[in-house]
Amino acid sequence: MEKESFKVNHLRQFCSVINVPPPIVTYVAKPCPVSDWPIKFNGNPQDLFSFLETVTELSESRKVSEQDLFSSAVELFTGNAFIWYRSIKQHVTDWKSLVERLKKDFLPPDNDDNIWSQIKSYKQRKNESILIFIATLENLFSRLSKCPSEVNKIKIIRQNLLPEYITQLALVDVLSVSELSNLCRKLENAKHQNEKRSRSLNVSQLNTTPDSSSSDSHRVQFCKKSKNVNAQNKNKNTTVRSASYSVASSSSDPDMVNTSSSMPRSVENSGKEATSRLVCWNCSGPNHTFHDCRQKRKVFCFKCGNLGVKSPACPKCSKILIGRTRVSGRAVQKFKPRNLFSESDWKKWLLCVKNFYRSTTTNHKVSPSDISDNDSFVCPQISVLNIDLDHTDAWYETMKQKILASPGSFPQWKVEDGFLFKFIPVQLPFSSNLQEWKQVVPRPQRRNIIESCHNPPTCSHLGFYKTLSRLQEQFYWPKMRADVLKFVRSCRVCGAQKSSNTMPLGKMGKEKQVNMPFQTIALDLMGPFPRSKKGHKWLLVVGDWFSKYVLLCPLRSSKSPYIVKYLENEVFLTYGVPQHIICDNGPQFVAKEFRDLAKKYQVQKIWYNAVYSPQCNFVERMNKTVGTAIRTYVKQHTDWDVQLSNIQFALNTSKHEVTGFSPSFLVFGRHIPISGKYYGQVKFSEDFEIMPGDRNSYASELKNLYSVFSEVRKKLHAAYERNSKSYNLRRRDLSFQVGDLVWRRNKVLSNAGINFSAKLAPRFILSSVRKKISNLVYVLVDENGTNAGRWHIKDLKPYQGHTIDDDDTENVSTTSQ
Numbered sequence: 001m002e003k004e005s006f007k008v009n010h011l012r013q014f015c016s017v018i019n020v021p022p023p024i025v026t027y028v029a030k031p032c033p034v035s036d037w038p039i040k041f042n043g044n045p046q047d048l049f050s051f052l053e054t055v056t057e058l059s060e061s062r063k064v065s066e067q068d069l070f071s072s073a074v075e076l077f078t079g080n081a082f083i084w085y086r087s088i089k090q091h092v093t094d095w096k097s098l099v100e101r102l103k104k105d106f107l108p109p110d111n112d113d114n115i116w117s118q119i120k121s122y123k124q125r126k127n128e129s130i131l132i133f134i135a136t137l138e139n140l141f142s143r144l145s146k147c148p149s150e151v152n153k154i155k156i157i158r159q160n161l162l163p164e165y166i167t168q169l170a171l172v173d174v175l176s177v178s179e180l181s182n183l184c185r186k187l188e189n190a191k192h193q194n195e196k197r198s199r200s201l202n203v204s205q206l207n208t209t210p211d212s213s214s215s216d217s218h219r220v221q222f223c224k225k226s227k228n229v230n231a232q233n234k235n236k237n238t239t240v241r242s243a244s245y246s247v248a249s250s251s252s253d254p255d256m257v258n259t260s261s262s263m264p265r266s267v268e269n270s271g272k273e274a275t276s277r278l279v280c281w282n283c284s285g286p287n288h289t290f291h292d293c294r295q296k297r298k299v300f301c302f303k304c305g306n307l308g309v310k311s312p313a314c315p316k317c318s319k320i321l322i323g324r325t326r327v328s329g330r331a332v333q334k335f336k337p338r339n340l341f342s343e344s345d346w347k348k349w350l351l352c353v354k355n356f357y358r359s360t361t362t363n364h365k366v367s368p369s370d371i372s373d374n375d376s377f378v379c380p381q382i383s384v385l386n387i388d389l390d391h392t393d394a395w396y397e398t399m400k401q402k403i404l405a406s407p408g409s410f411p412q413w414k415v416e417d418g419f420l421f422k423f424i425p426v427q428l429p430f431s432s433n434l435q436e437w438k439q440v441v442p443r444p445q446r447r448n449i450i451e452s453c454h455n456p457p458t459c460s461h462l463g464f465y466k467t468l469s470r471l472q473e474q475f476y477w478p479k480m481r482a483d484v485l486k487f488v489r490s491c492r493v494c495g496a497q498k499s500s501n502t503m504p505l506g507k508m509g510k511e512k513q514v515n516m517p518f519q520t521i522a523l524d525l526m527g528p529f530p531r532s533k534k535g536h537k538w539l540l541v542v543g544d545w546f547s548k549y550v551l552l553c554p555l556r557s558s559k560s561p562y563i564v565k566y567l568e569n570e571v572f573l574t575y576g577v578p579q580h581i582i583c584d585n586g587p588q589f590v591a592k593e594f595r596d597l598a599k600k601y602q603v604q605k606i607w608y609n610a611v612y613s614p615q616c617n618f619v620e621r622m623n624k625t626v627g628t629a630i631r632t633y634v635k636q637h638t639d640w641d642v643q644l645s646n647i648q649f650a651l652n653t654s655k656h657e658v659t660g661f662s663p664s665f666l667v668f669g670r671h672i673p674i675s676g677k678y679y680g681q682v683k684f685s686e687d688f689e690i691m692p693g694d695r696n697s698y699a700s701e702l703k704n705l706y707s708v709f710s711e712v713r714k715k716l717h718a719a720y721e722r723n724s725k726s727y728n729l730r731r732r733d734l735s736f737q738v739g740d741l742v743w744r745r746n747k748v749l750s751n752a753g754i755n756f757s758a759k760l761a762p763r764f765i766l767s768s769v770r771k772k773i774s775n776l777v778y779v780l781v782d783e784n785g786t787n788a789g790r791w792h793i794k795d796l797k798p799y800q801g802h803t804i805d806d807d808d809t810e811n812v813s814t815t816s817q
Contacts, residue, residue, distance in 0.1 A: 034064070034072035043080030045106050049143045051076075052099060070095040081106075114430070115143050121429075124162050130184040133161070134177065153177055164191075389418050392442040396420060399440075422476050438476035449475060450487045461497070464488045489800040495743050496762040506776050506793035507731045508724040509616075511717065512545060516709060517667045518575045520545040522582040522619035523567075523589065525558055526627065530637045539641070541626060542571060543619040545582075546712065547666035548656045550622050552648045554641040560591035568597060575667070577601045582617055584609045585789065610777045610792035612747055625651065649674070658719045659712045666712065669705045734798070735775045741768050741799040744780055744791050766799065 037058055041051045055076065059069050073095070077085045084105065092098045108114070119140050124133045137157055141147055148156075154174055158166060165187055174180045280288050283295040290297075300307045301314040400420055403410045412423045420440040426432060441449050453459055453470045468484045477483075488494060514520045522545065527538040536554035540563060543550050551571065555562045572578075581598065583589040585608050598606055614620045629647045634640050652664040653672050664672045673679070736742055743764035750758045767788055771779035778796070780788040 034069065034075045037076070039076065040078040041076060041081045041102075042078050043084065043106065045108060048102065048106050052102070053139075066095040070098060073098060112145055115140055117429075119156060120160075123160050124165075126162070130161070130165070130188050131181060133157075134181050134184070138177070150176055154180055387419060387439060387441065387445060391444045393444060396440065396442040424472075424476065435474055438472070439474060441475050441477045443477075446477060446483060447487070450484060454488065454491065455493075461491065461494050463494075463498075486800075492766065495797075495799065496764050496766070499763055500797045503730050503732045504794050505732050505734045505796060507728040507733050508720075509774065509776050511720045514546045514716075515713065517547040517549065518544050518571075518578055520580040520582065521571070521578045522617050523563075524584065524617060524619045524623060525586065525588070526623055527558065529640050532638050532641045534641060536641045539626075539644070540566060541619055541623055542567075543622050544575075544663070544667070545618060546709075546716075547661075547663045548622075548659065549663035549667050550626070550648060550651050552626065552644045554644060558586075558588055560588040560593040563588055564593050564597045568601075572601055578603060580605045580607060582607045582609070582619075584614075584617060585611060608790060610790040610795075612745075612795060613777075613792035616792070622651075659715055661708065661712065666708070669702050734793070736769050736772070736778060736793075736796070736798075738769050738772055741766060741801065742778075742780070743767075743797045743799055744788065745795040747795075764797065 039051060039054050039058070041047065055069070058064070059066075074082075074085060088101055088105075092101055119137060122137065122140070124130070134157060137153075137160070141153060154177060157177070157180060158169060161169070161184070165184060168187055169183065172183060174183065278288065279286055280290050280293045282290040282293045282298055285293070298307070299310060301309055301311045303311050304314065306314050399413070400415050403413045403415050403420070407414070414421050414423070414437070421437040422440055423436055424438050426434045426436050428434070450467070450471065454461060454467045459467070459470065464485050467488055468481060471480065471484065512520060522543045524541050525538055526541060529537055529539070531537050532554070534554070535556050538555040538558045540553040540555055541550065542553070553566050553570065555566070581603055583606065588594065589608070595606070609616045626647065629650070630640055630643070633643045649672075653662050653674070655662050659666065662671075744767045746762050746765050748758050748761050750756060765782065767780040767782050769778050770781045773779065773790065776793050777790055778793070780791050782788055
């Protein structure tokens with residue numbers, strides 16, 4: 001390229017010396033060969049128009065003539081289209097004849113009808129540009145074998161525009177599509193400017209704080225009219241609304257200034273042109289939602305918008321039962337078959353039903369008068385899969401005999417090659433390969449059919465709805481929904497892998513009946529911590545249920561002898577022996593030494609928590625507070641036990657939010673001072689002598705402590721009622737009995753050493769109830785008899801193991817259907 005530019009420059013310099021005009025040098029781009037074009041036609045009729053349009057555009061941009069295009073046509077086909085081209089290339093002479101042959105051989109006979117249905121059903125979307133909308137319709141018009149006139153195009157485009165544009169264009173005569181595009185473009189610009197102005201107006205109003213005297217009038221100006229607004233406010237409302245709906249007033253086109261002022265009142269009240277971002281669907285007023293709307297709630301059908309009726313009672317949308325097929329009221333109003341049970345007309349009736357279902361989404365009006373006597377109903381070929389005629393049931397054989405004896409009495413049933421079929425229309429607006437004659441499955445083979453649509457990897461053990469939909473594509477039998485639901489619920493693979501989407505089980509347990517301090521205590525271990533300078537590694541936390549008194553004991557080891565020694569010397573012999581002890585299933589609390597201590601001092605009950613249920617032990621809440629306090633004052637991690645005494649004093653001398661008293665006051669009946677000045681200042685002298693106080697008065701005062709205990713019990717009960725109300729709000733009350741099968745949650749940890757991931761492990765394991773501790777706690781055993789321990793009901797889900805083979809044979813009505 002550099003050499004060529006050098007030669008051109010040198011030639012120009014030489015020509016300038018000899019006074020000769022320089023030659024004109026032109027570069028002709030080499031055309032891109034057709035084989036390099038990124039487009040191929042594989043014989044799919046849906047891609048034919050886009051293929052032809054792309055070829056035409058590329059040939060024009062790359063200056064390829066039709067003759068060159070025809071000679072290189074073999075490069076544009078692949079697959080079935082390539083085989084077709086080989087067979088017809090001798091019968092076409094140029095590119096136009098090839099295109100005509102393409103449309104003739106690949107387009108369906110009703111191609112124009114399908115395109116017209118797309119044109120009529122294509123409505124402008126809310127945020128769709130008008131130019132894009134018109135261009136899309138123009139493209140569809142060009143695909144018709146006979147292009148409609150300009151007047152028909154304009155009529156269809158105006159019908160499919162958004163309602164606000166239809167209203168504003170009603171008084172304007174349009175003679176061409178281009179003129180319509182220009183007018184719509186101006187309306188779109190005016191709407192955009194008005195929305196921009198409204199947004200700026202809303203921002204300015206939000207930044208301005210109105211006083212209380214003008215708040216009512218401000219609200220009235222931006223809301224719909226109500227019955228309670230006076231005439232003055234109504235006039236204000238009308239003025240503001242008329243100003244907001246003058247969309248074209250901000251436009252630069254003088255012809256469109258007064259277009260919006262002629263808008264009908266019904267369109268104005270519809271609220272579609274509301275300029276506020278927040279619009280109430282009930283009253284169409286701006287700046288509030290329907291939750292805050294003060295107008296009377298509208299009643300309407302959410303399917304068709306019919307006012308005054310709800311969807312189930314809507315005469316246009318409600319469906320009635322004809323035979324065993326549900327058809328909407330519109331179909332019944334359109335046609336009424338006079339002779340449903342005649343053998344000559346039942347196919348026409350089925351065709352009417354089929355076309356009606358297709359017409360509901362394409363706005364076609366279909367009636368039996370559109371079908372001539374020569375029309376016939378072609379039943380699709382159904383492939384028989386996994387149905388064995390040697391294993392049927394009595395109902396299956398009875399239905400076949402009745403249908404063969406009187407086909408007219410069963411217009412939606414047929415027998416073909418010994419197999420039973422039922423006609424169920426496909427509710428799609430276009431032709432598809434879905435089968436409308438569903439094969440009826442005998443009872444002995446239904447379970448195998450469900451398994452084939454649920455168990456394989458191509459079905460992936462999906463849920464009830466997806467399994468039922470896969471079955472309904474080919475098969476049918478009475479009570480199919482109930483059978484599929486029972487099968488999916490009883491599937492062990494699904495039960496082990498899928499979590500429940502319902503509310504968790506188990507409501508709050510019973511309230512503990514405690515009347516005095518240290519009647520019920522709870523124990524728990526925190527740690528292991530770093531070994532401290534004193535050799536401590538664990539922290540034993542002892543909490544009193546009634547007074548919330550807490551004891552903190554650092555331990556060198558977590559073994560049972562250390563815990564037993566502290567409990568006996570520092571708890572039992574200091575504060576008294578408790579009636580109940582609550583603890584977890586740790587080995588130190590299950591050990592023989594711990595049980596012997598409870599037996600020695602006649603502790604009535606040791607309550608062990610269910611596994612993975614720390615919420616059952618109230619001392620866990622104390623652990624959270626203790627841990628926070630330790631982290632607050634620790635500087636070196638080996639000094640975590642230095643401030644334990646101070647932390648214990650702080651917790652016991654602070655007023656509790658539930659009892660209303662400090663734990664130390666409820667235990668000792670007095671305030672625990674932290675300074676000697678609490679007793680007052682005493683002057684010492686040579687004749688100073690300590691005199692005894694009034695002990696009898698203090699002892700009599702302590703008797704009133706029982707009234708304080710009574711008040712504390714009431715507060716504890718009120719706290720229980722309050723907590724149980726919120727806890728039970730989203731909980732289900734369910735209990736199991738001994739011998740019931742349940743799914744328990746699989747609590748495992750990942751292990752990279754053995755290539756095991758907890759995310760890929762089963763979510764649940766099937767177990768059975770061996771012992772019922774309470775309605776919330778159960779002792780479980782696995783299927784192999786291994787003891788699984790105590791489990792809380794929140795980690796369980798019921799096992800539903802019924803099968804469809806256990807049900808009695810249903811009595812299916814065999815009357816005229």
